[in-house]
Amino acid sequence: MDWASDSLKKLEATREERLLQEPPTLSDADADKLLQEFHPDYLGMERNVRVGPNADTCKFPHELADLLESDSHLPQNFEPSVDIETDVLILGGGGAGASAALALEESGLTVHLATKLRLGDSNTVMAEGGIQASLGVDDSSRRHFADAYVGGHGKNDSDLLRVLCENSADTIRWLGKLGCTLDCNEDGTFRLRSGGGTSVPRVLACKDYTGLEIMRVLKDAVLLSNTQTLQEHAAVELLDDGAGQVTGAVLWDRNKGNLVTVSARAVILATGGSGQLRLQGFPTSNHLGATGDGLVLAYRQGCKLLHGESYQYHPSGTAYPEALVGQLVTESIRSTGAQVVNAEGERFIGEMTFRDVLAAAIIREVAEKRGAQTPTHRAGVWLDTPLIDIINGEGTLRRQFPGIVHRFERYQIDPAKQPILIYPTLHYQNGGIQVDRDGCTEAKGLWAAGEVTGGLHGTNRLMGNSLLDITVFGRRAALSAQNDLPPRRPVTLTCLKKSREQFKNISDRREVLSPQLFPTQAGMKVAFELQKAEEPSATGFNSSGPSTYEPPDPFSK
Ligand code: MEZ
Numbered sequence: 001m002d003w004a005s006d007s008l009k010k011l012e013a014t015r016e017e018r019l020l021q022e023p024p025t026l027s028d029a030d031a032d033k034l035l036q037e038f039h040p041d042y043l044g045m046e047r048n049v050r051v052g053p054n055a056d057t058c059k060f061p062h063e064l065a066d067l068l069e070s071d072s073h074l075p076q077n078f079e080p081s082v083d084i085e086t087d088v089l090i091l092g093g094g095g096a097g098a099s100a101a102l103a104l105e106e107s108g109l110t111v112h113l114a115t116k117l118r119l120g121d122s123n124t125v126m127a128e129g130g131i132q133a134s135l136g137v138d139d140s141s142r143r144h145f146a147d148a149y150v151g152g153h154g155k156n157d158s159d160l161l162r163v164l165c166e167n168s169a170d171t172i173r174w175l176g177k178l179g180c181t182l183d184c185n186e187d188g189t190f191r192l193r194s195g196g197g198t199s200v201p202r203v204l205a206c207k208d209y210t211g212l213e214i215m216r217v218l219k220d221a222v223l224l225s226n227t228q229t230l231q232e233h234a235a236v237e238l239l240d241d242g243a244g245q246v247t248g249a250v251l252w253d254r255n256k257g258n259l260v261t262v263s264a265r266a267v268i269l270a271t272g273g274s275g276q277l278r279l280q281g282f283p284t285s286n287h288l289g290a291t292g293d294g295l296v297l298a299y300r301q302g303c304k305l306l307h308g309e310s311y312q313y314h315p316s317g318t319a320y321p322e323a324l325v326g327q328l329v330t331e332s333i334r335s336t337g338a339q340v341v342n343a344e345g346e347r348f349i350g351e352m353t354f355r356d357v358l359a360a361a362i363i364r365e366v367a368e369k370r371g372a373q374t375p376t377h378r379a380g381v382w383l384d385t386p387l388i389d390i391i392n393g394e395g396t397l398r399r400q401f402p403g404i405v406h407r408f409e410r411y412q413i414d415p416a417k418q419p420i421l422i423y424p425t426l427h428y429q430n431g432g433i434q435v436d437r438d439g440c441t442e443a444k445g446l447w448a449a450g451e452v453t454g455g456l457h458g459t460n461r462l463m464g465n466s467l468l469d470i471t472v473f474g475r476r477a478a479l480s481a482q483n484d485l486p487p488r489r490p491v492t493l494t495c496l497k498k499s500r501e502q503f504k505n506i507s508d509r510r511e512v513l514s515p516q517l518f519p520t521q522a523g524m525k526v527a528f529e530l531q532k533a534e535e536p537s538a539t540g541f542n543s544s545g546p547s548t549y550e551p552p553d554p555f556s557k
Helices: 002-020 028-038 062-068 095-103 141-151 158-166 168-178 210-224 293-300 331-335 355-367 386-392 396-400 402-409 465-483 494-503
Strands: 046-048 059-061 084-091 111-115 228-231 233-240 246-253 258-269 311-318 339-341 379-384 420-429 432-434 446-448
Touching: 002 339, 002 379, 002 386, 028 355, 046 062, 059 062, 062 293, 084 095, 084 246, 084 465, 095 111, 095 210, 095 465, 111 233, 111 258, 141 158, 158 168, 158 465, 168 210, 168 465, 210 465, 233 258, 233 293, 233 494, 258 293, 258 465, 293 432, 293 446, 293 494, 311 331, 311 355, 355 379, 355 420, 386 396, 396 402, 446 465
Parallel strands: 084 111, 084 258, 111 228, 258 446
Antiparallel strands: 046 059, 233 246, 246 258, 311 420, 339 379, 379 420
């Protein structure tokens, strides 16, 4: 990293002194000021949505607002005609969807799980640092609750949060039974790490690929179960009975290029987040599929969204090398000793400060020209990773964070010897569909779980509470659907038709279709259009050929 040699010299010159320093602290008032001035949620890039249950009452990022006001991919003359009949239709093949499917294994119900990509392709596999569970000797579910409530700025739905915290130990046991291996100490107890905002160590991990390990066992179990998986079947619309009950979904089979109408007695939305909307041009740590589809689908069914304005920008996104921009460098690296340092070699904030405040502080350093500039015209601050081995002994970084070491070594950067350049990356959708403690939405027949829901985490989620969220609430939503299964009802597009009437009144609406399904920004060119039907066919749709997905062109710059 010759381009950064001056700045790296300054960083090395202050290392010894920094090692002895207490982390800088901020008063609540200063933290608030920092958020107001530098956090992307506060920069006025949001607006009201003019239709639907949140109309004119709260703000959304304009990228999401555009989608909530957009028309469906379905042709105007499409009339659903049932291809598949099931009891429970799960939409989404990440951790929440898979957990829901497994909870229904003994129910005797028919279960279909449809996923836009392949089973397991989701933000779950991108989660590195761990899953929270109050298993430490000084810990309790009440303490877990208090930490997450303070971290969420007191905006959390306390009922949901209580359920989350009270179910952590049981969830870890359940994952263990499925074969999930989490790191242990020599005495066989779980190794617990600290996270930003945890008052005691509470984060269990499998090295730095915890989500991948959790998804591995969930996926295997689903593949061995009675669940019928519909892979590469994207949900393009929810169906309803014309009287307020959700009754299925229209899926787009990406391989065959045709639409598939599924009638279901219950639908569980587990479609994940929306980081791939790349708000304000931010890079993202999210999976390709995270385009907020479930928010749009539920919104058209009259479901309110909570905290739609609130997104989490993970402070340690990679800023260099260019090929890794936006990728996560787990918070656990900071809790194990890596310090956050500006281009002048100064430690300007405590590393375990809440994510939103820490992200705002990094953005400020760069905005005020105290960041290091990369040859690709990005900027960031340093994560002083060599400190990990200095503090904890040689080889610690490689042993505990093999994924990150491997990733950077491909670009001739050894994080045990050289710091990593970081800048906040769009990581998590704090808000989402309003649900109750059983995952029931405001629409009968529709449940939701995981990142697509809002309320649980308030406006700032703590590390490790999302892997817990998907496994606790995925299963709860499924059991609630099983216990409260409505009778089968007709499939219609009444809600969509009503939404279309409302869209007509917005003259300056952006001409995009939603749900978005695939990213369109950040070099990902997606040419995606469903063929428009002239006459409905037997499946209700005349389609010729699959969609065309164009991979990024490496020579376009
Ligand atoms: O929950 C998360 O967001 C998480 C574990 C992230 C990380 O830093 O590893």
